[in-house]
Amino acid sequence: MSGADLWHLLFGKLSADALPFYSAIAATAAGVVVCGALGAALLITWLGRWRYLWREWFTSLDHKKIGIMYVVLSLVMLARAVVEACMMRMQQAVAFDSAGFLPPDHFAQLFTTHGTIMIFFMAMPFLTGLINFVMPLQIGARDVSFPMMNSVSLGLTTAGAGLMMVSLVLGKFSTGGWSGYPPYTELGFNPGVGPDYWIWAVTLSSLGSTLTGINFAVTIYKRRAPGMTLFRMPLFCWTALCASILMIFAMPPLTVATALLACDRYLGMHFFTNSLGGNMMNFANLFWLFGHPEVYILILPPFGVWSEVIANFSAKYLYGYRSLVYATMAIAVLSFTVWVHHFFTMGQSADVNAAFGIATMLIGIPTGVKIYDWMLTLFRGRVRFTVPMLYALAFLLLFPLGGLTGILLANPAVDYQVHNTLFLVAHFHNMLIPGLLFGMLAGYHYWFPKAFGFRLDEVWGRIAFALWVAGFVLAFMPLYALGLMAMPRRTDAFFEAAYLPYTLVAAFGALLILAALVSLCVQVWVSVRRRRETEVFAGDPWNGRTLEWATSSPPPDYNFAVLPQVEGRDAFWLMKQDGRAYRTPDRYEDIEVPRNSAMGPVVGMAGAAAGFALVWHIGWLAIIGVLTMGGALIARSFVRHTTRTIAADEVRRIEARWRDAVAASPGVTRDDETTPANRGHAAMEVA
Amino acid sequence: MNRRDDYRRELRAYLTGLGLAVVLSVLAFGAVGLAEGVPGAISRSTVVWTIGLTAAVQVVVHFRYFLHIDLTRSKRDDLQLILFSALIVLLMVAGTLWILGDLRDRMMAVL
Structure with missing residues (x-):
């Protein structure tokens, strides 16, 4: 056996060529990844925290900790994808009549990784994390139905994210866009490892999401507290349920599509090739069979967050609860009837396009119902302009704009004109940034005190909010104009002088978004330093209405010492009204919680x-x-x-400590919510 | 006594299900056998429809007798999920056939 053969046996196609020394930018990016990983590892070693992390976090099956880890993962990936977005905007700002600083191939890698990360490794983990943390608390459960599977899902998602990071250091990522259309991503056109990175990162994450969907749906069906009927659930749980069901049905087509593409690339099959009977149009079909429901997997949980945030910070019952539930269900079903609108121009007949175009426009109706319900919840409410509420107001103003351009795009005749232009890019960012990202950030601010026991800094929260909104408007409104001026998307250089002012404004907007991200980091730093002033161990800083606020902050491992008896919608609010909140139970019982398991990290x-x-x-x-x-x-x-028992005495001790804290905290009025007077015990006020 | 009644009722349900499943299978296989064995006895489309219909009834029989899904209130969640799954799968499969069939007619009919 020759040396080359041995090398190939041991290391496959790996070689020194895989290292990113072909360009300074790629080498820098790889350097940042390697230094970041090494730095984090060294820091943990220096602090002697490996054992703590392993025991308390990585192997934990507690849904709250798994949720927090999901959110941390998504924030790390968000940072990378925002930096990539800024690089692309900078390139388009300087690449008028010149090559700019990014070669076309590198630019193509950037838009591919940006899209792939934002969807699969930012948005999905963020909403999965929020649901994981909040949903079991809201339905009065002690954990999800399958805690170990939950940990495995996190492991698989993290594995996919890890592959994305490794691709910065070894080899080049795909240049085929986040949707990875063949035949371009087939072996014939792309013999490198890029599409393979994409395939396996996406496959791992889609497997994790399918498991997550099953887990959440079963939990909501089977683990609700006594009295918590489906129509008493907080709206966030409804959106979590619908999103989970969408995950169960929408993820498998993606797994199938990437698996078939892998068969083509690895085993010489011909599912999507040009020749020998391949049909690449079926890839578009399968991909968007996943892709469109995915859009609603992404947007429904934020809709749930808006419902909670708007009702809570208006101190009102949600207006039109039932209509919101039915609208959510309608959106979930309709989301499976519109996927062709992603490929109106593929060549099917006008009949097909018309049917799917009409179905697309129909989705505007339930979504419109929701917008009005939220506005009417605000009406005559006791509105407080906290950071989550500010995000909600920005959402109510900006999201319908994106919706309107969506209605335009739903018309196949219009779509033919602006297809593949920046108009489309502006449209979906207009949906996903004010809709999804603002929703996730609102949820992050809203539930942060529940997770960590202290509030986030309001001032830095407002600064970040202002930067996000201004950055979004400046970065994406110009893209609508550019799209109508026919500037193609995914362009690394252009020669039309009229585009330049708009690309400059968009680049400035991207920098504001980067500043917004930095502000979020500063906010965490400042908040951690001032955590004693904003401590809310008593657990109810926002005069909450739903059950998650009926526990200490952070909640104990077992969530509820005694499963709450639910008497109606907004269960905790009713308890506070009837004086049933904080009542000491007659007796405590032993509680079983899942024992730690290394399955998640191992898998x-x-x-x-x-x-x-x-x-x-x-x-x-x-x-x-x-x-x-x-x-x-x-x-x-x-x-x-597989379980460990927390003894009744231990439960009594933990509960007594919390009840003492509640009793010791003065009730805080809604006016003083954001001041140090807020110790997590809400005063009863009239309405 | 009560327990025994339950047992008998359950046994009868399983046997009914088994009987129906066997009959439906025999019908489907029989249609194919007849078409193969006696040329011209029944048309191809009749065979296809027979297989399709018996399969659909077979699914209902399995749900009703073996998985105990019926119209009672306690089974409503399960029934709703099954019907919803059926709807989504139908949308996906029918939509895919429609789109790809249409594309085939327009673009690949010459092949």
Whole structure:
């Protein structure tokens, strides 16, 4: 066996060429990743926190901790994808009549990773994290139905995100866009490892999301507290339920599409090739069969956040609760009837396009119902302009604009004109930034005190909010104009002078967004330093209405010492009204909570190893990775002690400490919510 | 006594289900066998429809007798989820056939 053969056996296609020394920018990016990872590892080692992280976080099956880890993952990935967005905007600002600073190939990698990360590794983990943390508390449950599967989902998602980061250091990522259309991503046109990175990162994350969807749906069906009928659930739980059901049905087409593309690339099959009977149009079909419901997986949970935030900071019952629930269901079903609008121009007949165009416009109706319901919830409410509420108001103003351009695009005749222009880019960013991202940030501000026991700094929250809104408007409104002026999307250079003013404004907007991200980091820093002033252990800083506020902040491992008896909608609000809140139960019982398990990290690491090995054709590592995943599952089935018991005395001690804190905290009025007077115990006020 | 009644009722339900499942399978196989064995006895489309219909009824029989899904209130959640799944799968499959069939007619009919 020659040396080359041995090398290939051990390291597959890996070689020194994989290192990013071909360009200064790529090398810098790789340097940042390597230094960041090493720095984090060294810091943890220096602080001696590996054992703590492993025991308290990585192997924890507590839904609250898993939720927080999801959100942390998404914020890290958000940082990378925002930096990439800024680079693209800078390029388009300087690339008039010149090549700019990014070669076309690198620019293509950037828009591919930006899209892939923002959808699969920012938005999905963020909303999964929020649902994970909040939903079981809101329905009065002690955990999700399948805590171990929850941890495995997180492991798989993290594995995908890890592959994305590794692709910065070794090899080049795909240049095929976040949708990865063949035949361009087939072996014939793209023999490199880029599309393989995309395939395996997306596959890992889609498997994790399918499991998550099953987990959440079962939890909502089976784990509700006594008295919590479906129509008493907070609206966030409804949107979580609908989004989970969408995940169950929408993720498999994606897994199938990427798996078939992998068959083409690895096994010489011809599902989507130009020749030998391949049909690349079926990839577009399968991809958007996932892709469109995915849009609603992304937007429904934020709709839930808006419902909670607007009702809470208006101190009112949500207006039109039932109409909001039915609108959510209608959106969930309709989302499976519109996928063709992503490829109106693919060549199907006008009949097909017309049917799907009409279905697309129909979705505007339930969404419009929701907007009016939220506005009417604000009407004559006791509105407080806290940071989540500010985001909600920005959403109510900006999101319908994106909706209107969506109605325009739903008309196939219009779509033919602006297809593949920046108009489309402006449209979907207009939906996803004010809709999804602002919603997630509002939820982050709203529930942060619940998760960590202290409030986030208001001033820096407002600064970040102002920068996000201004940055968004400046970065994306010009793109509508550019799109109507026919500037194609994904362009790395242009020669039309009329575009330049707009691209300059958009670049400035992107810088504001970067500043907004930095402000969020500063906010965390400032808030942590001042955590004693804003401590809210008593657990109810916003005069909350739903059950998550009926626990201490952070909640104990078991969430509720005694499962709450739910008497109506806005359960905790009713308890406070009837004087049933904070009542000491007659007796405590032992509580079983899931015992820690290494399954999640093991499956995640094995999945990442298998994905990496498949990308580089390292056979032995791929086999080990896949076998480890399967073996871990089998080994787990022999584990007999999967729960640990918290003794009744321990529960009594924990509960007594909390009740003492509640009793010791003066009631705070809504006017003083954002002042240090807020210790997490809301005073009863008239309405 | 009561327990025994339950047992008998359950046994009868399972046996009914088994009987129906067997009959439906025999019908489908029989249609194919007849078309193969006696040329011209029944048309191809009749065979296809027979298989399709018996399969659809077969699904209902399995849900009703083996998975205990019926119209009672306690089974409503399960029934709703099954019907919803059926709707979504129908949308996906029918939509895909429509779109790709249309594209085939317009673009690939010459192949």
